[in-house]
Amino acid sequence: LLHALAGIIKPTAGTVIFRGADLSRMSDAERTKLRRNDFGFVFQSGQLLPELPAVENIALPMMLDGMPYRTATDTAILWLERMGLRALATHRPGEMSGGQMQRIAIARALAVKPAVVFADEPTGALDQATGREVMGILMAAARDNGSAVVVVTHDPNVASFCSRTVTMQDGQLGGVR
Structure with a gap:
């Protein structure tokens, strides 16, 4: 769950929304930038x-x-x-x-x-x-x-x-x- 919330892995069900964006719809590069910043x-x-x-x-x-x-x-x-x-x-x-x-x-x-x-x-x-x-x-x-x-x-x-x-x-x- 922690990895899904942090955008490290994509959830198998449901969505993780951060500041209006669905993490599973982000590219790997976008999720990496999110984790870094x-x-x-x-x-x-x-x-x-x-x-x-x-x-x-x-x-x-x-x-x-x-x-x-x-x-x-x-x-x-x-x-x-x-x-x-x-x-x-x-x-x-x-x-x-x-x-x-x-x-x-x-x-x-x-x-x-x-x-x-x-x-x-x-x-x-x-x-x-x-x-x-x-x-x-x-x-x-x-x-x-x-x-x-x-x-x-x-x-x-x-x-x-x-x-x-x-x-x-x-x-x-x-x-x-």
């Missing part, structure tokens, strides 16, 4: 590139969209400061804790000022205390950024950060809370 992604494992330092991991989506290196890295530094991780700008993911990597992933997702952030088990690899901290940071930063957040989780503690929850069981959408 309007959607941000936070994955359970962070999905950071191990060979890049934190600042470049955050700057990469902006550079892929044509932003000059200096502008993208300056923006990334501001996000590192916002996340309290300025000192890790030159560190690679292997030199960071799980919580630090997730905050870098959140910064990368939000730096492009997306309309929607898709988070797939964003605290699954973290201990409970760090998970609560990361969810608080994600939700506050998204709110400040004007971004909606779609979270997929099995953890009721993570779901409690959301203003609305929809359950899914055996492939069927259930109740809304």
